[in-house]
Amino acid sequence: MSDLAKTERFALAIDAMGGDDAPGMVVAGLALAAERHPGGRFLLVGDEARLRPLLAAHPRARAVCTVRHASEIITGDMKPTVALRLRQSSMRLAIDAVASGEAAGVVSAGNSGALLALAKIVVKTLAGIDRPAMxxxxxxxxxxxxxxxxxxxxxxxxxxxxxxxxxxxxxxxxxxxxxxxxxxxxxxxxxxxxxxxxxxxxxxxxxxxxxxxxxxxxxxxxxxxxxxxxxxxxxxxxxxxxxxxxxxxxxxxxxxxxxxxxxxxxxxxxxxxxxxxxxxxxxxxDPRRYNGAVMVGLNGVVVKSHGGTDALGFAHAVDVAMNMVTHGFTAGIAEGLSKVAERxxxxxxxxxxxxxxxxxxxxxxxx
Missing domain, CATH: 3.40.718.10 (Isopropylmalate Dehydrogenase)
Known part of the structure; x- marks a missing residue:
């Protein structure tokens, strides 16, 4: 697995360090998701030293993932105002990838408040939308x-x-x-x-x-x-x-x-x-079948996985995000809003x- 090529386009950026049992749960979930989305490419953001042994144990996940190292982690009890200052956190770097167009969407099982705050500030809301919703x-x-x-x-x-x-x-x-x-x-x-x-x-x-x-x-x-x-x-x-x-x-x-x-x-x-x-x-x-809440109204796909889920539940959250990306959900709303702005x-x-x-x-x- 080589270092990230800046020109590579990813379907999803994955916050590897968010969730109660991360990063093991995240990598195991991606191994399941890789079977359902063999053509998908994922930018896996997190502690590289912890991720590489996990990917070695899950060859399906390793085949579809490129690792980007993140030196900081946003914990579950961290206030959004503090999380916003961590520019090298796994969540922030994953969201940055969406904002820059490097990835079409992001999935995180991390701190909900921090994810919403970062998404609103970094990814930003669509024109005409006052607030995003989950x-x-x-x-x-x-x-x-x-x-x-x-x-x-x-x-x-x-x-x-x-x-x-x-x-x-x-x-x-x-x-x-x-x-x-x-x-x-x-x-x-x-x-x-x-x-x-x-x-x-x-x-x-x-x-x-x-x-x-x-x-x-x-x-x-x-x-x-x-x-x-x-x-x-x-x-x-x-x-x-x-x-x-x-x-x-x-x-x-x-x-x-x-x-x-x-x-x-x-x-x-x-x-x-x-x-x-x-x-x-x-x-x-099974609640895991419905895991994956979508933050709608943003300039990109942002999916929040339940923090306490397991690999199967996280895989379902990835399914939701891939479904949104495949069906052009954000573009669909943006197109409708642009037609309004023209008039x-x-x-x-x-x-x-x-x-x-x-x-x-x-x-x-x-x-």
Whole structure:
């Protein structure tokens, strides 16, 4: 494995040192991802002395990776303001590669706050987007749905929520392959009078926009699992609580099933009879399958992997990033925004209606 050639273009830059079990988990995950993306090239950024023995043990990962040494590490408890000053950290150098065009995207299982701060400052947001949002797919009775924001913006105004709806719409089209995704605004109930002024204003704006025909209205927490809409829009505080609650519920279900089918001899026999179906259920509900939250609204693909995941979960996060890169997700949003800019100047905060009329029209044509 040779030193990095500056002219080489990488699909993804990988923060090798982010995550509870990094860098071992990261390299093992890349070995799995290499089987699914044999044509992909990855810039692996981290402590070279620790990475080379791991890559020697994972020849598939070694074949698709080029190592770039990073002398610093952003820890999980480090404040974003401190992380921003570490110019030679693995996370910073990986993000720098995206900003310079050396890589199309980045995947990190490191500090969420630091990743968001670095992405906003280094990669920067797309023109016309006030704030990026964190989006991810979650399971439902009707298939996968996209939910955002999941923690990037704890406090949001109506403009932010409408922007999230536009970005979620594009996510559902390009990643989930849904041509006409329906949109719901998460609230304490589905009645029109529920919620605060911010939610009601966002709902009014969405109803009046070209997306209005696909705007379902308010949805409650149980609608997430029911798959009532393809896109669930909320603020980062509520979304993160809902996501963590769902993850906990899935783990509880798995633990209860183990107790039920190991409690007696008859239960064990029943498990053997139902094993095929239970294995399918376990695979479908495995939280690792949904690992990989995307920070949408940036000038590049930025994917946050769960810090406590294992190699399989990290491989899924790489899958998400590769899917976004392959389908031109960022270019799709940028194209829609550029069409708006050609017709009129993008509005300042408070001029939400003209923003939505402009954004939704070109995005509604994207397939």
């Amino acid at each position: 989006a991810a797919t979650v399971p439902s009775a009707r298939g996968d749905v996209v939910m955002l924001d999941l923690g990037a913006n704890v406090v949001c105004d109506s403009r932010n929520l409408v922007e999230f709806a536009v970005m979620g719409d594009m996510f559902a089209r390009t990643v989930l392959g849904i041509p006409e995704p329906t949109i719901g605004l998460l609230n304490v109930g589905s009645e029109e009078l529920k919620g605060d002024d911010r939610l009601r204003q966002a709902a009014d704006m969405l109803r009046a926009s070209p997306m209005g025909a696909r705007f379902h209205g308010f949805v409650a927490g149980h609608d997430i699992a029911a798959g009532t809409t393809d896109v669930i829009v909320t603020d980062g505080f509520t979304g993160n609580v809902a996501l963590k609650t769902g993850e906990g519920a899935l783990r509880l279900m798995g633990g209860l099933l183990r107790q039920v089918f190991t409690g007696s001899l008859m239960a064990k026999i029943a498990y053997l009879l139902a094993r095929t179906g239970l294995d399918r259920l376990r695979e479908w509900l 009129e100047r993008l509005p300042a905060p408070g001029q939400e209606e003209s923003l939505i009329e402009g954004l939704a029209s070109p995005l509604a044509q994207a397939k």
